Amino acid sequence: xxxxxxxxxxxxxxxxxxxxxxxxxxxxxxxxxxxxxxxxxxxxxxxxxxxxxxxxxxxxxxxxxxxxxxxxxxxxxxxxxxxxxxxxxxxxxxxxxxxxxxxxxxxxxxxxxxxxxxxxxxxxxxxxxxxxxxxxxxxxxxxxxxxxxxxxxxxxxxxxxxxxxxxxxxxxxxxxxxxxxxxxxxxxxxxxxxxxxxxxxxxxxxxxxxxxxxxxxxxxxxxxxxxxxxxxxxxxxxxxxxxxxxxxxxxxxxxxxxxxxxxxxxxxxxxxxxxxxxxxxxxxxxxxxxxxxxxxxxxxxxxxxxxxxxxxxxxxxxxxxxxxxxxxxxxxxxxxxxxxxxxxxxxxxxxxxxxxxxxxxxxxxxxxxxxxxxxxxxxxxxxxxxxxxxxxxxxxxxxxxx
Numbered sequence: 001x002x003x004x005x006x007x008x009x010x011x012x013x014x015x016x017x018x019x020x021x022x023x024x025x026x027x028x029x030x031x032x033x034x035x036x037x038x039x040x041x042x043x044x045x046x047x048x049x050x051x052x053x054x055x056x057x058x059x060x061x062x063x064x065x066x067x068x069x070x071x072x073x074x075x076x077x078x079x080x081x082x083x084x085x086x087x088x089x090x091x092x093x094x095x096x097x098x099x100x101x102x103x104x105x106x107x108x109x110x111x112x113x114x115x116x117x118x119x120x121x122x123x124x125x126x127x128x129x130x131x132x133x134x135x136x137x138x139x140x141x142x143x144x145x146x147x148x149x150x151x152x153x154x155x156x157x158x159x160x161x162x163x164x165x166x167x168x169x170x171x172x173x174x175x176x177x178x179x180x181x182x183x184x185x186x187x188x189x190x191x192x193x194x195x196x197x198x199x200x201x202x203x204x205x206x207x208x209x210x211x212x213x214x215x216x217x218x219x220x221x222x223x224x225x226x227x228x229x230x231x232x233x234x235x236x237x238x239x240x241x242x243x244x245x246x247x248x249x250x251x252x253x254x255x256x257x258x259x260x261x262x263x264x265x266x267x268x269x270x271x272x273x274x275x276x277x278x279x280x281x282x283x284x285x286x287x288x289x290x291x292x293x294x295x296x297x298x299x300x301x302x303x304x305x306x307x308x309x310x311x312x313x314x315x316x317x318x319x320x321x322x323x324x325x326x327x328x329x330x331x332x333x334x335x336x337x338x339x340x341x342x343x344x345x346x347x348x349x350x351x352x353x354x355x356x357x358x359x360x361x362x363x364x365x366x367x368x369x370x371x372x373x374x375x376x377x378x379x380x381x382x383x384x385x386x387x388x389x390x391x392x393x394x395x396x397x398x399x400x401x402x
Contacts, residue, residue, distance in 0.1 A: 035065045035079045039086050046090055056091055059083050060108035067116040076120050080113030145206075148177045148367070153184045155247055156370040158341035160349050162315065162360050171363025172198030172240075173313045174206050178213045183249045185213040185222070188311040188367055189242035189261065189285070204233060205240055205285070219246045223257045223285065223295035230286035239286035243311055245300060247371070254300035260284035262317060265310040265330055266303050267344075273334040276300060308341060308368050315364030319356045327355050341368040 042058050049055065066079035087105060148159045157177050172191025177184065187209050191198045208229045209222070216222045223244055230240060241261040247254045256264070256279065263277040279298040282288065288295055303309055310333060319327040336347040345366055352360065 032069060032075070034068065035062050035082070038062050038065055039082065043086055043090055054091075056087065057105055057108070059087055059105060060112055063109060063113040063116050067120050072124065073117040073121045076113060076117040080109060080117075083109050083113075145174065145202075146176070148175065152177050153179045153247070153249060154371060155184045156341060158345045158368040158370075160345045160366045162349070162352070162364040171315075172202050173315065173363045173365040174202040174240075175311075175365055175367050176206050176209055176213075177367075177369075178210060180214050181249075182213075182217060182246060184247040185219070186245040186247075186311070186367070186369065187242055188313065188365065189240045190313045190315075191240050192238060192284075194363075201230075201238065201240070205230070205242075218297075219244050219255050219257050220295050220297045223259060224288065227259075227285045227288040227295070231289055239284040241284045241314075245309075245311070245369070247302075247369075254302055255297050256300040257295050257297045258282060259288065259295055262312060262314055264300075265312070265333060266301065266307065267310055267333055267337050268303060268307040269337055269339060271334050271337060273330045273337075275330065302371050308337070308344065308370050311367040311369070313363075313365045315360055315362040316352065316366060318362065319352060319360045319364065321355050322357060327352060341370050344368060 039059075039062055042055055042062070045055050062083045063076060063080040066076045084106065087102075087109065091102060091105075145161060148157045150156060150158075155177070159175060161173065161175075163171065171194055173189070174191065175186075175188045177186050187206075189202075189205060191201045191205070193201075205226065208226055212222045212225050216225055223242070226240075226242070230238065239260075242259045243261045243264060244257040244259075245254060245264070246256075256276065258279050259282050261284075263275045266274045266276060280296055282295050283290075283293050300309075310329075312329065317327060317329050321327075332351050333344070333348060336344060336351060338344045338347065345368060348366060352364070
């Protein structure tokens with residue numbers, strides 16, 4: 001921990017600021033103090049009652065109060081022992097005069113302590129199992145969704161992923177940024193469904209995209225090949241909404257293919273935001289051939305100097321607040337825009353969490369593309385950067401959006 005210091009200019013000594021120790025004082029757990037407070041109140045009430053009056057039977061409920069917090073079974077047992085000790089101190093006369101009543105109170109305290117301790121122990125095990133499951137699913141998701149590099153060719157990237165609050169972090173959102181001989185190619189998509197099946201299909205789509213991005217000369221060709229891949233491997237109702245973006249290495253106009261996905265958002269530093277939704281609608285991947293349709297591509301206007309292109313999944317725009325209102329992404333992104341993509345993403349993450357009051361119910365992804373006039377390795381006639389980078393070259397991505 002950091003300590004605030006006061007410097008003495010004469011003797012060049014550093015000493016702690018007055019009252020700085022308060023910040024290091026242990027925090028008091030109000031829930032842990034509740035059983036003790038109940039014991040004190042019951043004891044005081046019992047002592048203040050006139051002869052013949054007693055509230056000592058209320059002690060039976062004190063051990064149950066220890067189970068209201070995220071405590072251990074040992075804490076519950078200690079509370080039960082303290083309750084029995086309080087009973088013995090208050091009602092020594094009851095032991096001789098009212099043995100049956102005293103035994104009933106003791107039995108009640110022991111029974112409440114035992115039941116609460118067992119319930120607390122089961123809750124502890126459930127919490128540990130849930131934490132282990134979350135760690136496993138986080139590792140699985142990270143194996144599928146590799147961290148996006150901070151720079152790919154002439155494109156800076158930033159990404160945030162929010163694991164859903166229901167399916168233990170297993171969702172179907174996907175993204176990838178790759179440098180190829182055709183330019184930087186990007187995919188952002190959302191698999192239908194949740195759970196292990198959705199994560200498995202997301203892994204299949206990303207694997208196919210990483211191969212096709214290097215070998216298919218046109219972006220429409222990549223989309224059609226992905227559609228055929230999903231149609232062969234998936235079921236009749238399996239599909240993936242996806243955005244595919246290509247930024248040529250020569251700095252020419254970018255290209256966009258939208259297969260049933262929410263449109264990208266152009267952000268400028270002056271606070272303007274514009275959805276790129278001029279393309280004709282196309283079915284999601286896996287349903288293009290079934291619908292007898294195509295995946296037309298269109299020009300993608302690059303944001304002005306210092307602006308951003310924001311790609312996202314519907315888990316962002318469909319997040320609701322307590323009143324049922326959807327998250328206004330365009331409005332909030334325009335208000336929070338910043339030249340640094342990571343600062344923008346941090347602000348959007350905090351704003352989205354505040355909107356929903358925690359984690360979104362559905363998994364969600366945000367991907368920011370920032371264009372710089374830096375030529376790629378392909379444009380210079382060389383090889384792209386090695387696939388294995390240090391951690392400093394990777395975009396920040398929280399493990400679960402928490």
